[in-house]
Amino acid sequence: MRAIVRSSWFGVAVRVIVGGGILVAVALHVGTGPFLHGLQSIDPPVIGASILLTATATAAAAWRWNVIAGRLGVGMPWPRAVGMYYRSQFINSVLPGGVVGDVHRAVDHGRRAQSLAMAARAVAVERTVGQLVQLVLTVIVLAVAGAGFGGVLLPVAGAGVVLVVAVVAVAALASARVRTVLRREAAAVRLGLGSATVAVRVVGASIVVVACHLATFAIATAAVGASVPPLRMLAIAVVVLLAASIPVNLGGWGPREGAAGWAFAVAGFGTAAGISAATLFGVLAILSLLPGVIAAALASIVHRRSHHGRLPVRDHQLRRLTRRLPRHGTPAEAGALEPGGLRQGR
Structure with a gap:
């Protein structure tokens, strides 16, 4: 147990150091001006649009999770799944690593369903499928719209994917335990998807989630005053979202801002504009989750009180x-x- 705790703390420390290091490096390079400009670009219409897009994305992601959980025998009412997903996203956005909320969601659901193993597997499959769909969409978008960036974006993204695959392959070749885990998780993905119909539903929900996040980033970019053509905006946004999904960050901060500054610079729109857009996007990500988190908390309190009041x-x-x-x-x-x-x- 102590070894597990030490390993967990080590992982958190690595994420904090790497994510914080990237953020500090970006700030040292461009100063605090772009960050402050992103914060000053917040206004009610932008927040309102972000809340609606986040609500749509959360509803789709929760439905995706519930479909997979149902296949694994630990389904739940969809409204409960939405509330739990709001909470997990909020935890991910304020704590280092970007995965703590998913762990909490798996444990909470496992206790309710009295099957922690299946609940954890449902969350793992749901997140894996979501990441795979996002990765495929990133490659497609960069293949179509990345030519205008001097042929830089697609090769860099491809190199990142190759690096990840290479690391996993080397680990699998070197460790029988890793191979066992990969086989088990592959079997869980097949079981969680189950059929072509379920796979289509899950992939469709994942596309909706990614589209809502892309739209939110485009709104943030426009709000900071950057004028970017739609196709270029799409290519930049998929790169930024892919960087934001890397679980080495400070509540989402770090790689996202670095990638945004780099991608905007490569596209000819300036590093400062990218960092401002990423900053506003990060703030909107937190603000747009608050209504759902508060509503879910109030619903949970009302449910507990009414349930407790009937029992005596x-x-x-x-x-x-x-x-x-x-x-x-x-x-x-x-x-x-x-x-x-x-x-x-x-």
């Missing part, structure tokens, strides 16, 4: 019945109406 009445009635039974029936008949018997319909 029912238990009181059952106790009254069990006190009267010995005087009006035989012991066998009384046992048939014990609280456990009533709940089981005997």
Whole structure:
């Protein structure tokens, strides 16, 4: 257990150091001006549009998760899934690493479903499928719209993908444990998707999620005063979102700002504009989650109170019945109406 805790803390420390280092390096390179400009570009219409897009993306992601969880035998009501997904995204956005919220979501759902292993697997499959769809969309977009960037964006993104695949391949070749984990997770993905129909639904939901995030980044870019043609905006945005998904950051900050500054500079729009857009996008990501998090928390409180308020009445009635039974029936008949018997319909 101590080894696991030390490993967990080591991973957090690495994410904080790397993500914070990137953020500091960017700030040292361009100064604080672009960050402040991004913060000053916030206004109510931008926040409102971001809230609507985030609500759509969260609803689609929660539906994706619920479909996969249902295939694994740990489904849940969709409204509950939406609330839990809002909370996990908010935790991801304020804590280092970008995965703490997903872990919390898996544990919370596992306790409710009384199957922590399947709940964790459902979250892992859901996040894996979402990342794969995002990666494929990034490659497609850069192949179509990346030519206007001097042939730089697609090769760099491709090199990153090749590097990740190479690291996984080397680890698999060097460790039987890694191979076992990869086979198990591949089997879980096949089980979670199950059929072509389910796969189409999950991929469709993932496309909606990515599209909403791309639209939010485009709104942030326009809000900071950068005028970027649609196709170029699309190519830049997929690169920034791909960098933001790297689990080495400070609540999402770090790689996102670095990638945005670089991509805007390569496209000829200036590093400062990219950092301002990424800063505003990061702030909007947090603000747009707050209404959903608050609504989910209030719904949970109301549910607990109403549920708690009904139980004493029912238990009181059952106790009254069990006190009267010995005087009006035989012991066998009384046992048939014990609280456990009533709940089981005997």
